[in-house]
Amino acid sequence: MNYESRRAQLIKPSPAISVSIQAKELTRQGIDVIDLSVGEPDFDTPMNIIQAATEAMKAGQTHYTAPDGTPELKQAIADAFRRDQRLDFANNEITAGNGAKQIIFNALMATLEPGDEVIIPAPYWVSYTDMVLLVGSTPKVVECPYDMNFKLTASALEAAITPRTRWLFLNSPSNPTGATYSKEELIALGDVVKRHENVMVLADEIYDQIQYGDASPLSFLAANPGLKDRVLIVNGVSKAYAMTGWRLGYAAGPAPLIKVMGKIQSQSTSNPSSVSQAAAIEALSGPQDFLDEARAEYAARREIVFTALEAIPQLRAPRPDGAFYAYVDCSALIGRIAPDGNVLENDSDVARFLLNTARIAVVPGAAFGMSPYFRMSFATSRKALETACDRLGRAVQDLFAVGAG
Numbered sequence: 001m002n003y004e005s006r007r008a009q010l011i012k013p014s015p016a017i018s019v020s021i022q023a024k025e026l027t028r029q030g031i032d033v034i035d036l037s038v039g040e041p042d043f044d045t046p047m048n049i050i051q052a053a054t055e056a057m058k059a060g061q062t063h064y065t066a067p068d069g070t071p072e073l074k075q076a077i078a079d080a081f082r083r084d085q086r087l088d089f090a091n092n093e094i095t096a097g098n099g100a101k102q103i104i105f106n107a108l109m110a111t112l113e114p115g116d117e118v119i120i121p122a123p124y125w126v127s128y129t130d131m132v133l134l135v136g137s138t139p140k141v142v143e144c145p146y147d148m149n150f151k152l153t154a155s156a157l158e159a160a161i162t163p164r165t166r167w168l169f170l171n172s173p174s175n176p177t178g179a180t181y182s183k184e185e186l187i188a189l190g191d192v193v194k195r196h197e198n199v200m201v202l203a204d205e206i207y208d209q210i211q212y213g214d215a216s217p218l219s220f221l222a223a224n225p226g227l228k229d230r231v232l233i234v235n236g237v238s239k240a241y242a243m244t245g246w247r248l249g250y251a252a253g254p255a256p257l258i259k260v261m262g263k264i265q266s267q268s269t270s271n272p273s274s275v276s277q278a279a280a281i282e283a284l285s286g287p288q289d290f291l292d293e294a295r296a297e298y299a300a301r302r303e304i305v306f307t308a309l310e311a312i313p314q315l316r317a318p319r320p321d322g323a324f325y326a327y328v329d330c331s332a333l334i335g336r337i338a339p340d341g342n343v344l345e346n347d348s349d350v351a352r353f354l355l356n357t358a359r360i361a362v363v364p365g366a367a368f369g370m371s372p373y374f375r376m377s378f379a380t381s382r383k384a385l386e387t388a389c390d391r392l393g394r395a396v397q398d399l400f401a402v403g404a405g
């Protein structure tokens, strides 16, 4: 019996999740592994949000809701866009789903035909390419070099657009690099998009509350208000409010697109959990102090990681402006010999070496479409980060003491 369709054969399981499973297995065997592979805040969901969810359950909010979110949730999302980005959306321009991941999937299912192309700047979040493949379309990956701070330029975008281009994916702040586009950069990209009438922009702004400057990064749409009928802003409560397990994401965009996305959701998962919707209302409309506390903690952790990285001459990484990742260039390690005698031929070998020798779990750059790099998450305790960086430094030093392959 063949259990795997051609469609399913096109994709692979999320590599970041695979590394994390490996790390957990080693931990289960009693090995002291520090897991820097996961893409989620280590904080608990703030208590006011948990209380709101509990009260909602007690008050009987345990039934199906409108497929793409209750009117109250949509209102809270609209208010948050107005507060944070000065963007105005009506309820029919907003949709909620089971995580930003499902929202992106709905958008692709809603709009793409076989042969359509989606421009994905690399390094990219691991799921983008596989989601595009799953709906039968073609990811068009554009590498954005280290020296451009991993950002897509207007000329690279112009060169990548063809008559089949339907979407540009723009993730700012970025997973895996933390790169965050300035207003001028967003306008330059918007100007290119304006010249190509069939191209829409999926602005994945899920890390917009985790930033190291003074203000939230500007939304692509706030920088390019003239593109309102061609931009879908994707966001969610997972990263900002430490709510990854609640599975609640949302988007704002043109009403006709939002309607099709809702239709698809109504025939797949129906509504996101009623309890999570109540929790998200509190997250978005309740006290926002948690965001400041989380930002201060991430900033301290970023300092620990980058002070340590700067002391390792064989590695380099730009300081991220947002999110909680370091994307580390490990090209100097390629060709060196690991203690087991194997040559490190690529970044997957480097990640394996770091897991086996330094007992730290990182995700190889191959997963994000740009090598040789690895991604380290600093959404873990300062103490764990200090130990991890220490181990990383020593492992690299030992590698150079052994000799090159």
Ligand code: PMP
Residues within 6 Å of the ligand: 039, 098, 099, 100, 101, 102, 125, 171, 174, 175, 204, 206, 235, 236, 237, 238, 244, 247, 248, 249
């Ligand atoms: N976009 C990016 C860039 C992400 O890093 C993630 C989570 N890793 C998501 C979307 C999905 O978030 P969720 O489904 O938890 O809302």
